[in-house]
Amino acid sequence: MIATIENFIASSQSTSTAESLRELYLAAIAKEGYQNAVFAKTRDGRVIDIPWTRFPNGYADCYVANKWDAIDPVVRFVRSARRPFAWNDVCARMNLSSDQKRFLDVCRDMGVHSGITIPLHGPGTDIDLISLSLRDEKRGPDGRLATICGLSYQYRLRLSEINEEVAGPRYELTSKELECLRWCKEGKTNWEIGEILSISEKTVEFHVSNTIRKLGVSNRITAVVKAIQSGIVSI
Structure with missing residues (x-):
């Protein structure tokens, strides 16, 4: 042991x-x-x-x-x-x-x-x-x-x-949260993201809500903006 x-x-x-x-x-x-x-x-x-x-x-x-x-x-x-x-x-x-x-x-x-x-x-x-x-x-x-x-x-x-x-702000997004966030950046709805990732719409909603909370913002648009500013996702 x-x-x-x-x-x-x-x-x-x-x-x-x-x-x-x-x-x-x-x-x-x-x-x-x-x-x-x-x-x-x-x-x-x-x-x-x-x-x-x-x-x-x-x-x-x-x-x-x-x-x-x-x-x-x-x-x-x-x-x-x-x-x-x-x-x-x-x-x-x-x-x-x-x-x-x-x-x-x-x-x-x-x-x-x-x-x-x-x-x-x-x-x-x-x-x-x-x-x-x-x-x-x-x-x-x-x-x-x-x-x-x-x-x-x-x-x-x-x-x-x-x-x-890790220096600077740390946003611990899971791989699924990152995937959902990237598709949010492309303007996809929760249903469309679910179809793309082969997961349910409710699961997408769960991941997007977690991302919004982790980034300390109030909605998905602001989450995308902050993610781009922080280098989490690329333009």
């Missing part, structure tokens, strides 16, 4: 971008037996941003389009969680509604189950989380929680360091 974490710390300290750090972390998690992963930001029991995911095709779009965060037991429980937890343990203790039970069944059918979540508390009611889960019908790794937590905490720490090392 110690060697695994030490190796990851050494490797992560040599990374200089959030993207390379993410890939390094996902590779380490895959070695621990988890095929699915998500890094999300929550506030008051709802998901406000999803910087990155590694899920079966279509799952993330379905989650966003159906607003599953409103009924997701994991998102609800993370508000009070102070330590990592297994989804099965939490769900066994909660009085799940019929909608929540159906949601968990759909997740399993889509290849997302038997997960663990590491809460990463921030300022106020903001709570980041990393959730790891299985895609295949098999048992999760036993006795590896301490290692997985060590890897996850180092990922978050190094990510903060990388963000601080």
Whole structure:
């Protein structure tokens, strides 16, 4: 366990971008037996941003389009969680509604189950989380929680360091947010962007809203202008 974490710390300290750090972390998690992963930001029991995911095709779009965060037991429980937890343990203790039970069944059918979540508390009611889960019908790794937590905490720490090392204003837009923003610059509607990127209109709306919030503006036109001024997108 110690060697695994030490190796990851050494490797992560040599990374200089959030993207390379993410890939390094996902590779380490895959070695621990988890095929699915998500890094999300929550506030008051709802998901406000999803910087990155590694899920079966279509799952993330379905989650966003159906607003599953409103009924997701994991998102609800993370508000009070102070330590990592297994989804099965939490769900066994909660009085799940019929909608929540159906949601968990759909997740399993889509290849997302038997997960663990590491809460990463921030300022106020903001709570980041990393959730790891299985895609295949098999048992999760036993006795590896301490290692997985060590890897996850180092990922978050190094990510903060990388963000601080970047000079000037830092706007952490995801790849999908950047794609949507570039098409906004071309005057495309949410529906048109969804058709181009093969995602739902609601998913485009989610990404555009996140971009507007991150850039600190009030609408998509101002977001495009600020993105061009900041060099995020080219003219």
